[in-house]
Amino acid sequence: MKKLKNLLQQIDGKSYKGYKQIQGRYFFPSYELLIDYVQGDPFAAPSKIRVRIPHKTRAIDQEWTSTNKRKVFAEDVMTRKVSNVIQHSNPNVHGSGKSGLVVIDRPGQEILERTAVVFENGYTTVCLTVGLPANGRRINGKQADKLFFQVLPEMIEKSVLSITDKEIDEAVKLADQHQVILDKMKEEGFISFIADGATLPRASGVSDQPMKNAVAFQSPEANRVAIKLPHREEPLTGMAIRKGIALIVGGGYHGKSTLLKAIERGVYPHISGDGREYVVTDPQAVKVRAEDGRQVTNVDISPFIKNLPHGVDTTQFSTENASGSTSQAANVIEAIEAGAQTLLIDEDTSATNFMIRDERMQELVVSEKEPITPFIDKITQMRDELDVSTILVMGGSGDYFHAADEVIMMDQYVPHHVTEQAKQIAAKYPSKRQTLEESFGTLPARSFEAQSIQARKGKKEKVQAKGRALILMGRTELALDAVEQLVDPSQTNLIADLLLHLSKKGWLDKNYSLKELLDKIDQQLDEEGLASIAPFKDQHPGELARPRRFEIASALNRLRTAKVRDLR
Ligand code: ADP
Numbered sequence: 306m307k308k309l310k311n312l313l314q315q316i317d318g319k320s321y322k323g324y325k326q327i328q329g330r331y332f333f334p335s336y337e338l339l340i341d342y343v344q345g346d347p348f349a350a351p352s353k354i355r356v357r358i359p360h361k362t363r364a365i366d367q368e369w370t371s372t373n374k375r376k377v378f379a380e381d382v383m384t385r386k387v388s389n390v391i392q393h394s395n396p397n398v399h400g401s402g403k404s405g406l407v408v409i410d411r412p413g414q415e416i417l418e419r420t421a422v423v424f425e426n427g428y429t430t431v432c433l434t435v436g437l438p439a440n441g442r443r444i445n446g447k448q449a450d451k452l453f454f455q456v457l458p459e460m461i462e463k464s465v466l467s468i469t470d471k472e473i474d475e476a477v478k479l480a481d482q483h484q485v486i487l488d489k490m491k492e493e494g495f496i497s498f499i500a501d502g503a504t505l506p507r508a509s510g511v512s513d514q515p516m517k518n519a520v521a522f523q524s525p526e527a528n529r530v531a532i533k534l535p536h537r538e539e540p541l542t543g544m545a546i547r548k549g550i551a552l553i554v555g556g557g558y559h560g561k562s563t564l565l566k567a568i569e570r571g572v573y574p575h576i577s578g579d580g581r582e583y584v585v586t587d588p589q590a591v592k593v594r595a596e597d598g599r600q601v602t603n604v605d606i607s608p609f610i611k612n613l614p615h616g617v618d619t620t621q622f623s624t625e626n627a628s629g630s631t632s633q634a635a636n637v638i639e640a641i642e643a644g645a646q647t648l649l650i651d652e653d654t655s656a657t658n659f660m661i662r663d664e665r666m667q668e669l670v671v672s673e674k675e676p677i678t679p680f681i682d683k684i685t686q687m688r689d690e691l692d693v694s695t696i697l698v699m700g701g702s703g704d705y706f707h708a709a710d711e712v713i714m715m716d717q718y719v720p721h722h723v724t725e726q727a728k729q730i731a732a733k734y735p736s737k738r739q740t741l742e743e744s745f746g747t748l749p750a751r752s753f754e755a756q757s758i759q760a761r762k763g764k765k766e767k768v769q770a771k772g773r774a775l776i777l778m779g780r781t782e783l784a785l786d787a788v789e790q791l792v793d794p795s796q797t798n799l800i801a802d803l804l805l806h807l808s809k810k811g812w813l814d815k816n817y818s819l820k821e822l823l824d825k826i827d828q829q830l831d832e833e834g835l836a837s838i839a840p841f842k843d844q845h846p847g848e849l850a851r852p853r854r855f856e857i858a859s860a861l862n863r864l865r866t867a868k869v870r871d872l873r
């Protein structure tokens with residue numbers, strides 16, 4: 306501690322580069338401070354520090370970390386505490402550039418495994434980003450002294466050392482409830498559960514906060530189930546969607562997409578008060594949409610698309626600029642390849658010609674001339690042959706009535722069970738559509754080769770995330786806008802680091818199928834933690850949060866530089 310104080314005094318007023326000397330480890334009364342990375346300039350990317358509070362100082366109950374889920378929820382609530390304290394404090398440390406900045410990776414509404422706060426080896430480690438104070442480009446040692454000896458200790462005091470056991474207990478209880486819902490879903494074959502009373506709509510298109518005064522979710526009686534939860538007297542009731550084909554219908558603006566969106570996000574847990582804390586979806590559910598313009602590399606889209614003009618081979622289909630239908634076909638195949646058990650599809654983001662083709666069009670355009678086998682002709686095969694379920698929003702066509710196992714109609718934001726009516730209507734107007742295909746087709750097995758990752762930019766290898774939806778790899782852009790279940794910029798950070806890590810680790814030289822590769826990645830993240838893929842060992846790992854294997858696969862699949870081999 307004294308050492309840091311002296312150093313700051315010595316370098317006060319000197320050139321900013323002098324700050325490099327303070328890199329290192331310092332002991333404070335209630336924690337250790339690790340200054341891992343010192344910025345080169347007051348305007349450059351700020352410095353990275355960690356604060357390690359021994360569990361002797363702030364006890365972490367063993368119960369809070371007895372399962373991985375509990376640990377993630379407990380760390381999450383601690384992260385939010387630190388974040389709130391930082392947001393509400395005014396450090397009053399001034400100077401040029403980023404002087405006096407203090408930030409932690411702030412979670413959104415989802416509860417994700419992240420590196421911001423970790424309970425490990427007897428410590429609570431808090432990862433922060435700080436701007437070391439300067440006057441112009443000179444070190445301001447006095448302000449730095451204030452930052453390290455006043456501002457930071459106070460922030461830690463008010464957060465890690467002040468959070469009550471009760472606050473952490475509450476998060477752990479929610480973790481247990483979430484797990485019970487998931488277990489029950491698995492046992493009963495539910496792919497989604499939406500609790501009565503849930504708030505599905507969000508405050509606005511740019512806010513993930515719950516809408517105020519929204520119509521609370523109310524399950525239709527026929528779909529209602531009750532789940533007995535720990536830490537709760539009454540069983541939790543809500544709507545269960547079973548494995549199979551579920552169709553969500555209803556008039557425009559009656560809440561169909563809002564319901565599907567909540568289902569989509571239900572693959573992640575949400576914080577208490579979000580309104581979706583008891584909306585839980587099969588974690589292997591993947592949103593599939595049209596995404597024209599995307600890169601596709603060596604994907605067998607022949608189950609959906611054959612006989613393209615000019616004899617283009619669709620069993621190993623590649624393009625730098627996919628159309629609506631080819632992109633959606635590739636998205637379906639890739640999701641299944643990565644292990645999706647449920648597909649989530651909204652008409653609003655689908656290519657019409659991919660989803661439906663009616664009898665009139667079949668008569669006009671003979672099937673030899675039409676490359677597309679629409680999703681409607683595949684949906685039951687996927688269910689019966691591949692055990693892949695679909696939840697589909699479709700307000701514009703009744704073609705799916707006959708295929709659906711369950712039809713739910715949204716009416717003024719309230720769902721109704723209309724399966725029997727839909728079936729009667731389907732029987733009354735038998736479809737004259739022809740179903741052509743007999744079986745789904747062969748499944749893909751592809752391997753990504755090492756040259757897929759070309760991170761060289763000048764001499765330095767660089768892969769960098771720029772917000773949630775963009776990764777820069779050397780000079781090429783990897784756009785993830787349409788990967789809707791990638792929800793947090795820190796997940797994108799992790800994927801960026803992972804791309805570099807993969808090439809360093811040599812995993813792309815080994816002929817692993819994509820599925821095996823994703824298994825390997827999941828295993829490493831499970832066993833060695835998120836920080837294990839960060840570029841610098843035993844240092845601040847950066848702002849990382851865990852994506853699912855599907856979002857990792859989505860990034861690989863969209864690489865403009867992908868080199869992919871068919872293993873079949
Ligand atoms: P659809 O897909 O059926 O056309 P949306 O799901 O897009 O309809 O919903 C239309 C509008 O209604 C959106 O602005 C949405 O925020 C709002 N909305 C959806 N569900 C609710 C609800 N439960 N309470 C209040 N407003 C809602």
Ligand code: MG
Pocket residue numbers: 561562563653
């Ligand atoms: Mg809609």
